[in-house]
Amino acid sequence: MSITSSDLQARHDVRILGVVRTALAGHSGVPVEAIDPAKPLSAVPGIESVKALRAITEIEDECDVVIPDDFLFETATVAELAGFVADLVARSARA
Amino acid sequence: MTHLWHLLAESVHDGTVLHTPSRDCGPVTGPELLDRAERTAGALLVGAGPDSPDAADSGRPVRRAGLLMANGEPWVRGLLALLRLDAAAVPLALPVAFGGVEAYAEHIRRISEDASLDAILVDGSVGHRILNRIRLVVPGLRIIDIAEPPADHAELPPTGLGGDTPAVIQYTSGSTSAPKGVVLGHAAVSAGLDAIASGTEWSPEDHLGLWLPLFHDMGLFTLLNALRRGSRVHLWQPGDFVRRPLRWLAAFAEAGATAAPAPNFFYDHLTAAAAAEGLPDGLDLSRWRLAGNGSEPVQLRSLHAFQAAFGPAGLRPQVVQPQYGLAEATLIVSTGRPFAQYRSIDVDRLELTPGAHVTPLPADHPQARSVVSCGTPVDGVRVRIAHPDRPGQPLPAGTVGEVQISGPSVTSGYLGLAPEQQPFSPDGWLRTGDIGFQLDGELYVVGRIKAMAIVHGHNYYAEDVEDIVRNTPGVDRRHCAAFAWGSDGDERMVVLWETKLDPGQAAEVSQEIRTRLAGRLGLGSADVCPVAPSSIPFTSSGKVKRSAAALLYREPATTAASLANSSKGTTT
Numbered sequence: 001m002s003i004t005s006s007d008l009q010a011r012h013d014v015r016i017l018g019v020v021r022t023a024l025a026g027h028s029g030v031p032v033e034a035i036d037p038a039k040p041l042s043a044v045p046g047i048e049s050v051k052a053l054r055a056i057t058e059i060e061d062e063c064d065v066v067i068p069d070d071f072l073f074e075t076a077t078v079a080e081l082a083g084f085v086a087d088l089v090a091r092s093a094r095a
Numbered sequence: 096m097t098h099l100w101h102l103l104a105e106s107v108h109d110g111t112v113l114h115t116p117s118r119d120c121g122p123v124t125g126p127e128l129l130d131r132a133e134r135t136a137g138a139l140l141v142g143a144g145p146d147s148p149d150a151a152d153s154g155r156p157v158r159r160a161g162l163l164m165a166n167g168e169p170w171v172r173g174l175l176a177l178l179r180l181d182a183a184a185v186p187l188a189l190p191v192a193f194g195g196v197e198a199y200a201e202h203i204r205r206i207s208e209d210a211s212l213d214a215i216l217v218d219g220s221v222g223h224r225i226l227n228r229i230r231l232v233v234p235g236l237r238i239i240d241i242a243e244p245p246a247d248h249a250e251l252p253p254t255g256l257g258g259d260t261p262a263v264i265q266y267t268s269g270s271t272s273a274p275k276g277v278v279l280g281h282a283a284v285s286a287g288l289d290a291i292a293s294g295t296e297w298s299p300e301d302h303l304g305l306w307l308p309l310f311h312d313m314g315l316f317t318l319l320n321a322l323r324r325g326s327r328v329h330l331w332q333p334g335d336f337v338r339r340p341l342r343w344l345a346a347f348a349e350a351g352a353t354a355a356p357a358p359n360f361f362y363d364h365l366t367a368a369a370a371a372e373g374l375p376d377g378l379d380l381s382r383w384r385l386a387g388n389g390s391e392p393v394q395l396r397s398l399h400a401f402q403a404a405f406g407p408a409g410l411r412p413q414v415v416q417p418q419y420g421l422a423e424a425t426l427i428v429s430t431g432r433p434f435a436q437y438r439s440i441d442v443d444r445l446e447l448t449p450g451a452h453v454t455p456l457p458a459d460h461p462q463a464r465s466v467v468s469c470g471t472p473v474d475g476v477r478v479r480i481a482h483p484d485r486p487g488q489p490l491p492a493g494t495v496g497e498v499q500i501s502g503p504s505v506t507s508g509y510l511g512l513a514p515e516q517q518p519f520s521p522d523g524w525l526r527t528g529d530i531g532f533q534l535d536g537e538l539y540v541v542g543r544i545k546a547m548a549i550v551h552g553h554n555y556y557a558e559d560v561e562d563i564v565r566n567t568p569g570v571d572r573r574h575c576a577a578f579a580w581g582s583d584g585d586e587r588m589v590v591l592w593e594t595k596l597d598p599g600q601a602a603e604v605s606q607e608i609r610t611r612l613a614g615r616l617g618l619g620s621a622d623v624c625p626v627a628p629s630s631i632p633f634t635s636s637g638k639v640k641r642s643a644a645a646l647l648y649r650e651p652a653t654t655a656a657s658l659a660n661s662s663k664g665t666t667t
Contacts, residue, residue: 029572030629041193045629049191050337050637056192057338069165069334070222072192073199 016089017082019062024078027055037079044078063089097282098257099319100178104129106323114329116346118167125322128168132175135241137249139176139214156180157214159264160239161187161207162310165220166332170309171318173216173241178262178281181255185210185264185276186310190225200228206266206274207233210510218242257281264510265312265422276510277422284319286475287425287504291320294418294430294473295354295385302327304352306336306343312422313390317356336361340368345375348382348408356387359394360637362401362415369404381409385433389418391638392540392558393467395439413437419469419540423518423525424476425504429538431470438468438537444559445617447541449482449496453532461615464559468537476502478538479524480531486520498531498540499524530556546641548579548588555588555618557641563611564592569604571595576631576644580622588612588621589648593628601625624648 021035028047035044041052056067065088076084107125114122123131139157160177162184164170177184187206190199206212214237217226226238259280266274279287291297303321305328307314321328329350336343344365347355388398398415406412416431431437443454444464456463472478479489480496490496501524508517518526530547531540546557560577564570574593590608594601605623612618632643 028629040195042195044193047193049193052192053334053337069220070224073190073196073222073225075195075197 012089013082013086016063016086017079020059020078020082020085023055023058023062027051027058035078037082038077040075040077041081042075059085065089065092096256096258097285098178098254099262099281099284100175100254101257102285103175103178103319103322106325108325110327111322111325112327113168113171114327114350115167115331116329116350117332117335118165120168123168125325128172129175131168131244132172132179133251134244134246134248135172135176136179136251137247138241138245139180139182139216139239140249140251157182157237157239159183159185159210159212159214159261161185161203161210161212161215163187163189163203163215163221164218165189166306166309166314166330167218167220169216169218169220169241171322171330172244173218176241177216179251179254181257181260183261183264185212185266186315187215188266188310189221189308196225196228199225200232202274203229204232206276207236209274210264210266210276212236214239216241259283259507263315265315267312267422275512277506278508278510279422279425279506283504283506284316284425285323286502287316287427288320288323290425290473290475290502290504291316291427292324293475294427294432294470295387296433297321297324297326297354299324299326301354301384302329302350302352304329304331304347304350304355306331306333306355307357308333311390312426313356313358313387313420316426317387337364340365341372341375344380345378348378348380351382353382353384354386355383356389356418358390359388359392359397362386362388362397363394366397366400366404374405374408378408380405381411383410383414386415387418387430388415389420389427389430389469393417393469395437395465395467398437398467417467417469419498419529419538421527421529423506423527424500424502425506427473427504428476428478428498428500429470429472431468435470439465440468440534440539441465444556447495447530447556449484449530450490451495452493453495453534453539464541466539466541468534468539470538471536472538475504476500478533480533481520481524483526483530483544486524486526487522492533492535495530495532495541497544498527498529498538500527501525546578555616557588559616560588560590560612560618560621561639563615564590564608567592567604567608567611569594569596569600569607571628574628574631574633576639576641578641578645578648580645580648588618589645590621590623591626591631591644591648592623593631594625595628596625598625 021032024035024044025032028044028051030045063085109124111125112122162173174184216239219242261278262281262284263279264276266276309315329352413434418430420427441456441458441463443456443462446454479499481489481499483497505525528544529540530542542556542558548555557577561575564575565573571593576591578589580587580589608623612621632640
């Protein structure tokens, strides 16, 4: 995806990272600034499984995608989750 | 002798249908399910199959197998196949979202070693990454995919005797460091299912709607009871409910389900969703007959708020009934009878010490604590109260002590523990570790022994301390944890509370907390520590994890700064 990245794509990715951080912050009860994109999802302050599921549901609703359960068990960072969602959005736009 | 395979085979009929709406599998009738289970048992008998990386192990009989699947037909079928082969089933908790795969695989390794598992049954609902990690840390373990049963029947050996042969080994939650497997034989499970049926006045026409995970005792044994009565079952995923609670409730009502068990947080979660989004159009809850409320402390306000929120959708009064149960009793110990009035009593919280007589107080008294009745013991389970220090000597009604139980549904003990480590009184009653009292034949549970500190000869419950701390102004989002620290003779209550305040202001709030604890509980000495926001660990249902919080306290410097940098991803 980086090869074809345009300004438009970059703006799209920034928007999705914003959606992901907002959802994680909202459901774990911390300010958006506390959600560090470089940190693993498990390090989101105060996150536990019910809150995580609700945050994921909000991201799915906002972006109109379905995030497979498998990804939730990844030791991924916040930015990687956003990248994964951006890929899903791009794929569903092409389909 | 009692054998669960034969009991279930006698019980199910074409009207016994297992629906799994969120899985790619149509409804399966009871007889079909048993047929599929027999074919699956044949596959377990002959081994993993030539295409499997585990083929070298084929032919080795499965004696104890883990069930590692999302809720679905394969989970239930895998359990039945193991029963058919006289193998013990070990339900395994699924990983939690954002939990990370390494810690999870390590947890599975501990259970696998403790239970001497020789296989884990899977169905593709748990990702390859997790299974590969498990293969890495538990190299000898066979991982057998039972997503589809084989087309043909293999010749199966006759079933064994059942009776006390282990049918299920249930690992209780929260025991990650030292897992303890509750051993339940065929006869105990059968008695436990009878106790559920009798306590809930289950009729074969009842229809179970279940979203609880099957690896949890409340999910597993409620499901088995429905099959045992030949009833219809709708089985969802926990995520179906957690993600979209009202959509799930609408599906539950639409399915025509009459019964659903759940912990207290389920009712709060639905009440909150209804307040935020309104009731779904056309929601009709009039067929809902019984909603058990168990596995965490029952809150009277949750019961009332739920009724107020869903009464307009046809929910009948007192459908939700408080229950008390534990895996060690297969499941149920006591329950409010269907549609019974709630009973709660306001008692002096200072008189909830083992050996003390409960003292009723007016509800608005500052020392009053409201305790909800968990109903009367179910048929077949005997309940008594005894002092934790003199477990062989029962106490009279109205006296506080440890809840002890006895009866045919009670476990024979924890797997592999020496007799002196087993949780039994000298005369053979199971010690639950829960503190409570009996009044007019009803059981009231007030807390856990471990969540109780004895300071200067007085007992203080963490729940009581937390109740006061969370209502003290300045405590961030009401987040706090209290737990006992130290041992005999030198025990104290520790309080962690979350704050964003600077150290000076935080010290003032700590002082106010101490003043309140002294004034309201008579707890004159407590170690009160401010910590950074979001550092106290909570379970998925919002219960504070006291033992994990205690680990934070053990760190050399329990300050806001040190806790802010500690790991917080340790959900189980």
